[in-house]
Amino acid sequence: MMAMLKLAAHSAWARRLTLGVTLFSIAISTAMLLSVERIRLNARQSFTQSVSGVDLVVGARTGGVQLMLYSVFHVGQATNNIEWTSFAALAGHPAVAWAIPLSLGDSHRGFAVLGTSAEYFPRFRYGDGRWLKFSDGKAFSRVFEAVIGSEVAARLNYRVGDSITLTHGFGNQALTEHADKPFAIVGILEATGTAVDRTVHISLEAMTALHLDWVAGAPVPGLSIPQNYVEKFDLRPKEITAALIGLKSRADVFRMQRFVNEFRGEPLLAVMPGVALDELWQTIGMVERALFAVSALVIVVGLCGLVSTLLAGLNERRRELAILRALGAGPGDVFMMLAIEGVLVTTAGAMLGVAVLYAATHLAAGWLLAQLGVVIAAQWLSPAEFGLLSLVVLTGLLASLVPGWRAWRMSLADGLTPRV
Amino acid sequence: MSLIGTAIELDQVLYRWPGQAEACLDIPALSVAAGERVFLYGPSGSGKSTLLGLLGGVNVAQRGRVSVLGREMRAIGARQRDRLRAAHIGFLFQQFNLFPWLSAIDNVLLPASFSAERKVRATSERPLRDEAARLLTQLDLAPSLWGKSAAELSVGQQQRVAAARALIGRPQIVIADEPTSALDAARQLAFVDLLRRECAAAQATLIFVSHDERLAVHFDRQISLVDVNRAANRAELQGSAS
Ligand SMILES: Nc1ncnc2c1ncn2[C@@H]1O[C@H](COP(=O)(O)OP(=O)(O)OP(=O)(O)O)[C@@H](O)[C@H]1O
Numbered sequence: 321m322m323a324m325l326k327l328a329a330h331s332a333w334a335r336r337l338t339l340g341v342t343l344f345s346i347a348i349s350t351a352m353l354l355s356v357e358r359i360r361l362n363a364r365q366s367f368t369q370s371v372s373g374v375d376l377v378v379g380a381r382t383g384g385v386q387l388m389l390y391s392v393f394h395v396g397q398a399t400n401n402i403e404w405t406s407f408a409a410l411a412g413h414p415a416v417a418w419a420i421p422l423s424l425g426d427s428h429r430g431f432a433v434l435g436t437s438a439e440y441f442p443r444f445r446y447g448d449g450r451w452l453k454f455s456d457g458k459a460f461s462r463v464f465e466a467v468i469g470s471e472v473a474a475r476l477n478y479r480v481g482d483s484i485t486l487t488h489g490f491g492n493q494a495l496t497e498h499a500d501k502p503f504a505i506v507g508i509l510e511a512t513g514t515a516v517d518r519t520v521h522i523s524l525e526a527m528t529a530l531h532l533d534w535v536a537g538a539p540v541p542g543l544s545i546p547q548n549y550v551e552k553f554d555l556r557p558k559e560i561t562a563a564l565i566g567l568k569s570r571a572d573v574f575r576m577q578r579f580v581n582e583f584r585g586e587p588l589l590a591v592m593p594g595v596a597l598d599e600l601w602q603t604i605g606m607v608e609r610a611l612f613a614v615s616a617l618v619i620v621v622g623l624c625g626l627v628s629t630l631l632a633g634l635n636e637r638r639r640e641l642a643i644l645r646a647l648g649a650g651p652g653d654v655f656m657m658l659a660i661e662g663v664l665v666t667t668a669g670a671m672l673g674v675a676v677l678y679a680a681t682h683l684a685a686g687w688l689l690a691q692l693g694v695v696i697a698a699q700w701l702s703p704a705e706f707g708l709l710s711l712v713v714l715t716g717l718l719a720s721l722v723p724g725w726r727a728w729r730m731s732l733a734d735g736l737t738p739r740v
Numbered sequence: 741m742s743l744i745g746t747a748i749e750l751d752q753v754l755y756r757w758p759g760q761a762e763a764c765l766d767i768p769a770l771s772v773a774a775g776e777r778v779f780l781y782g783p784s785g786s787g788k789s790t791l792l793g794l795l796g797g798v799n800v801a802q803r804g805r806v807s808v809l810g811r812e813m814r815a816i817g818a819r820q821r822d823r824l825r826a827a828h829i830g831f832l833f834q835q836f837n838l839f840p841w842l843s844a845i846d847n848v849l850l851p852a853s854f855s856a857e858r859k860v861r862a863t864s865e866r867p868l869r870d871e872a873a874r875l876l877t878q879l880d881l882a883p884s885l886w887g888k889s890a891a892e893l894s895v896g897q898q899q900r901v902a903a904a905r906a907l908i909g910r911p912q913i914v915i916a917d918e919p920t921s922a923l924d925a926a927r928q929l930a931f932v933d934l935l936r937r938e939c940a941a942a943q944a945t946l947i948f949v950s951h952d953e954r955l956a957v958h959f960d961r962q963i964s965l966v967d968v969n970r971a972a973n974r975a976e977l978q979g980s981a982s
């Protein structure tokens with residue numbers, strides 16, 4: 321058997337070009353499977369950890385998914401707002417440690433504008449409890465100041481000190497520019513991989529100021545209040561869109577949720593963000609499964625290539641097999657030789673695939689974070705990935721039985737005189 | 741190991757290729773003494789190569805007894821047949837005997853790595869490589885060619901390397917299936933002469949197959965397969981009748 325293995329190695333080396341190409345294609349498909357898997361997990365993680373450390377998200381009574389969509393992802397619109405007095409009542413509840421108001425509805429060149437309090441920056445957390453950090457500048461402290469997310473800054477090439485104007489409404493419903501009230505960018509946040517990156521943050525007072533000369537969602541004709549006069553008005557908000565709430569004790573979360581849902585002033589809804597985000601991910605989980613299916617198919621294609629390469633080479637190797645038989649090899653040995661060749665090519669291909677994955681993540685990690693906000697950690701293979709790899713090798717083993725079986729049949733049928 | 745005794749004995753042997761309707765071999769009796777050098781001839785398709793497959797234990801007769809070196813091939817089982825072949829039989833084919841991706845001398849060394857028994861015998865007098873070198877020298881192959889890959893040798897040179905491989909480790913039986921048909925007439929005679937001499941030196945039984953009857957005179961005994969194989973006989977009669 322040792323002799324066979326050595327001969328098999330020589331023989332394989334003589335066919336190194338075809339085998340190399342096969343090995344390479346398996347490597348590429350393995351790398352693809354693993355990276356799709358990684359991106360999938362990271363996407364899931366950064367999605368389901370879009371907020372952390374927040375116990376309840378409160379909005380007007382709609383669906384939980386819809387509330388999450390507009391309050392956390394700034395997608396879609398709230399059908400109803402919350403009265404400021406309701407918010408104040410919740411914030412004053414003895415179980416509540418802190419409450420941050422959120423006010424949405426305006427946009428800047430496709431990016432959402434979020435009106436909030438300055439407390440937002442030191443309170444908001446994402447991922448495994450990370451804090452927001454400023455890559456440049458600081459939080460807003462005056463009315464016409466804005467803090468932008470990293471993607472806003474990168475896409476639109478903004479720096480601290482630049483001046484921007486906001487638009488009323490969103491997308492094709494974007495109606496009118498608040499052209500008379502420009503904002504100065506005072507801070508830029510570091511990339512988080514969440515919706516924060518795509519958001520322009522202003523103060524709630526600024527939100528009110530923008531709409532001082534507006535009534536029922538439209539500017540009042542002939543009325544225009546100049547920017548330098550707005551501070552003379554009462555800028556305290558009358559309504560907000562949603563609120564993030566942190567409790568003094570996590571144990572109170574169900575009690576507080578019930579309190580909000582049964583709130584007397586107006587119909588409100590409170591959801592636990594972790595649970596809601598998981599639910600939301602489930603609903604878009606089809607994409608995830610489709611991704612996985614595609615990369616599994618890529619592996620199948622790679623292994624089909626392996627089998628067809630080995631089978632095609634077999635006809636030219638009939639002589640080789642007959643000589644082996646004459647030297648004392650049995651049909652079983654011939655079978656093993658082919659099967660082992662297939663397994664080794666698969667294993668080497670899978671290992672090369674892992675190397676490719678590492679090289680790629682190493683090279684592309686910075687780019688992915690900057691361009692897509694996808695965090696690809698350069699971590700060692702996880703147990704799940706090991707499982708996936710062994711599945712690839714196992715499938716390779718099964719696939720290699722085909723050429724092995726064929727060689728076995730062939731060497732039995734040919735005896736010592738292959739008919740070529 | 742002695743010259744006296746039977747190396748090969750066939751008794752009421754019937755062999756049919758799988759999927760074939762007619763038997764290919766139907767041999768009532770055939771025996772070859774140890775150390776005998778036999779010339780086996782017959783027209784194409786008479787079953788010469790098939791018979792060699794039975795002797796090597798690569799194929800097994802459906803009926804009758806095939807005894808090689810005192811062992812009945814069907815009785816001993818597949819593993820033992822493979823062992824017997826590796827240890828005691830040297831094979832030589834018409835062409836394509838060598839692995840093209842090994843050097844000439846590495847090709848010669850192969851049988852020793854397939855059978856420990858054969859390795860012991862090959863190294864009884866000198867180290868393995870020296871033994872291979874000795875055989876290659878005996879077979880008139882210049883040392884400059886030994887390290888060359890088999891693919892770079894001429895057909896005649898390849899056949900001599902193949903002969904050295906068949907002979908290394910002194911197998912008790914050397915089976916040659918038309919080893920000279922790819923050589924020109926002058927080289928054929930020289931090759932047959934070499935092979936005969938080396939087998940004599942190694943005290944090996946030689947079964948030499950050819951349909952070129954001019955070579956027959958160089959052997960101890962001539963066996964016409966059409967005479968001993970009733971299946972070929974029938975086929976021949978049918979062929980001349982139609
Ligand atoms: N591997 C095989 N599978 C099926 N039939 C075979 C096989 N090998 C040989 N045969 C059949 O057995 C018969 C004898 O073939 P064999 O090769 O033994 O003849 P041969 O005497 O060696 O001929 P040649 O002089 O051409 O080499 C032929 O009819 C052939 O078709």
Ligand SMILES: [Mg+2]
Pocket residue numbers: 737788789790917
């Ligand atoms: Mg033949």
